Amino acid sequence: MRVRQLVAGLAAIVIGSSLVIATGATAAEARGFGDLRGNGAVSRTVLTAAQLQSGDAAGTVASSAFGLPAGAANPRNSFEGTLTVSHAGEVGGFSAIRDPYDYSSIAAVKHLPDFSAALVQKGSYLIPAERGVRITGNDAWNIALGVGRAWQENGDGRLTRAALPFSLIERNANCVHNGLITFLFSRNQTSLLRYQITSETCEYFQFDMWGQLPATVTQGKVANAQRxxxxxAAELAARIPTRPIAQLATDYPAVGIDTSAFGAGITLSARTTLGFVYGGVNYVGDCPTRQGPHPFCSEVLMPSYSTAKTAFGTLALLRLAQKYGPSVADELITALIPQAAGMPAWKGVTIRDAVDMATGNYTSAGYEVDEGGSTMSAFFAAESETQKTATALSYPRSATPGTTWVYHTSDSYLAVQAMNALLRQHEGPRADIFSMLCNEVLIPAGVGPDSLTTLRTDNSPTGAPFGGYGMFWTQDSIAKVARLMGPQHGAVHGVQLLHPGLLDAALQRNPADRGLPVTGSTVLRYNAGVWAKDYSSVNDPAFTTPFTVPFMSGFGGITVAMMPNGSTYYVFSDNDEFVWASAVSQSAKLAPMTGGGTATPSPPASGHH
Structure with a gap:
């Protein structure tokens, strides 16, 4: 929306260097949703109204200062309009915590990118019109805004306090750095905007960032605001009910659950969050930051990294197979990717081979040697589709396709490009494989808007999707993806979304198709983009009957374990810790690891929130 100094029926004033244009919208129109019970009597010493009206940020503060306090009252002002941050590169503080590659020597890395975001309010909820990753054009960062809150504190006078979670997303990479924004507003006034970043899911780059700067708040009609x-409102109602992870032991007292086992072996300071889904409840941990728990934990955005190999590559293939038959998995890469046509190394390689990490094209068959090598580094660094595809195709033929497992993120990328071409053969040149995944799988499964964007080549929303990484999760969205694959068997409300035969194979429910063994391991397998680990009495004396747990895995310390008893354990962290056997032991106390992911029991009656 373009800001104008004079608009009929609107009053415009300049407060400091922040321009506000107010409309006649009132908070009363939206009350009753996210209703607050406080009277505004909040004792505040950090981020007070006076502090937000002038001055600079000297450093980071307690994360709770950005959160909804117990005494908060319903907002007296209603926000509908645009928040714009400009010249952010001129202000703010930065402190590197882990930076082995000296990223912080780049000026743009140490500041927010400029951005503009339309927001609407419903009751006390402040909702970005566009959720998920936004391409900013900044040299270092893209950005995502999450759903926040607006409320009244007596100390703020006639101004309403707003707070939003946000994430900086590394350009051309999947690292996510989580932060908070707050400001005060009314119909004709706004304060400075305060921001800070004090947590991340990023193994190789960790920092604190903070600042206080003018922002332009332009109130006016937002397109599709009512929608x-x-x-x-529908999204919130459809989220899986949550309870604190400690409540699991209370809900199932007879089996002796040790909730400290969830997250055991993961350094607390490296953990973004965790959860255990069972009985229709998402039992969640908090979201630690270097300044205390994140006040918007349910909205915290996390990178998929290689869980996208399952959630994108596998699910897209299974959807295509359900629509057009399972033979789509046997379509040739050379027939679908023009750059591969005529390349001897890619002769006979199918989509299935690429999803299985079994193209036969590699330099070393050692466990993830290629993944950590120079060719893969060049693949990750390439921003253009042309260069990324050429690099992905550059491995030499070393084995017969379909026979040898060698882990390549580039193979997942090629599989997705081939599936995109196949989809266009069926549905026309404008078809897009990620859009199909969202519209026909993720949205029907209840996955929310924060997880419906993906990174693409050329730093563009219209580039080629990365496929093997570049998606984003919240606690609710990753739980729903696992639920769809596990207990729901790929069906929603009686409609089969995913090919059941291929899904059963991917989740180790078909003993005749267990996939390929992982190099150097006797207990790990890989099938259709899904890892699997064998368990027996060697792991836990209680495991008298051997079983297999399929799981997703992501760089730095991300695990999503989909137990055969229908439960799911997920943890997001960034200290290279992949420890989750103790969670399997606790899950087995609740239900036997047999039955192929049958429906879990109804949730206990009390304690939902």
Missing amino acids: IRAGF
Whole structure:
């Protein structure tokens, strides 16, 4: 929306260097949703109204200062309009915590990118019109805004306090750095905007960032505002009920659950969050930051990294197979990717081979040697589709396709490009494989808007999707993806979304198709983009009957274990710790690891929130 100094029926004033244009919208129109019970009596000493009206940020503060306090009252002002941050590169502080590659020597890395975001309010909820990753054009960062809150504190006078979670997303990479924004507003006034970043899911780059700067708040009509409000209300109602992870032991007292086992072996300071899904409840941990728990934990965005190999590559293939038959998995890469046509190394390689990490094209068959090598580094660094595809195709033929497992993120990328071409053969040149995944799988499964964007080549929303990484999760969205694959068997409300035969193979429910053994391991397998680990009494004396747990895995310390008893354990961290056997032992106390992911029991009656 373009800001104008004079608009009929609107009053415009300049407060400091922040321009506000107010409309006649009132908070009363949206009350009743996210209703607050406080009277505004909040004792605040950090980020007070006076501090937000002038001055600079000297450093980071307690994360709770950005959160909804117990005494918060319903907002008296309603926000509908655009928040714009400009010249962010001129202000702010930065402190590197882990930076082995000296990223912080780049000036743009140490500041927010400029951005503009339309927001609407429903009750006390402040909802970005566009959720998920936004391409900013900044040299270092793209950005995502999450759903926040608006409320009244007596100390803020006639101004309403707003707070939003946000994430900086590394350009051309999947690292996510989580932060918080707050400001005060009314119909004709706004404060400075305060921001800070004090947590991340990023193994190789960790920092604190903070600042206080003018922002332009332009209130006015937002396109599709009512649809956005209604959509968020439906989304919130459809989220899996949550309870604190400690509540699991209380809900199932007879089996002796040790909730400290969830997250055991993961350095607390490296953990973004964790959860255990069972009985229709998402039992969640908190979201630690270097300044205390994140106040918007349910909205915290996390990178997929290689869990996208399953959630994108596998699910897209299974959807295509359900629509057009399982033979789509046997389509040739050379027939679908023009750059591969005529390349001897890619003769006979199918989509299935690429999803299985079994193209036969590699330099070393050692466990993830190629993944950590120079060719893969060049693949990750390439921003253009042309260069990324050429690098992905550059490995030499070393084995017969379909016979040898060698882990390549580039193979997942090629599989997705081939599937995109196949989809266009069926549905026309404008078809897009990620859009198909969202519209026909993720949205029907209840996955929310924060997880419906992906990174693409050329730093563009219209580039080629990365496929093997580059998606984003919240606690709810990753739980729903696992639920779809596990207990729901690929069906929603009686409609089969995913090919059941291929899904059973991917989740180790078909003993005749267990996939390929992982190099150097006797207990790990890989099938259709899904890892699997064998368990027996060697792991836990209680495991008298051997079983297999399929799981997704992501760089740095991300695990999503989909137990055969229908439960799911997920943890997101960034200290290279992949420890989750103790969670399997606790899950086995609740239900036997047999039955192929049958429906879990109804949730206990009390304690939902």
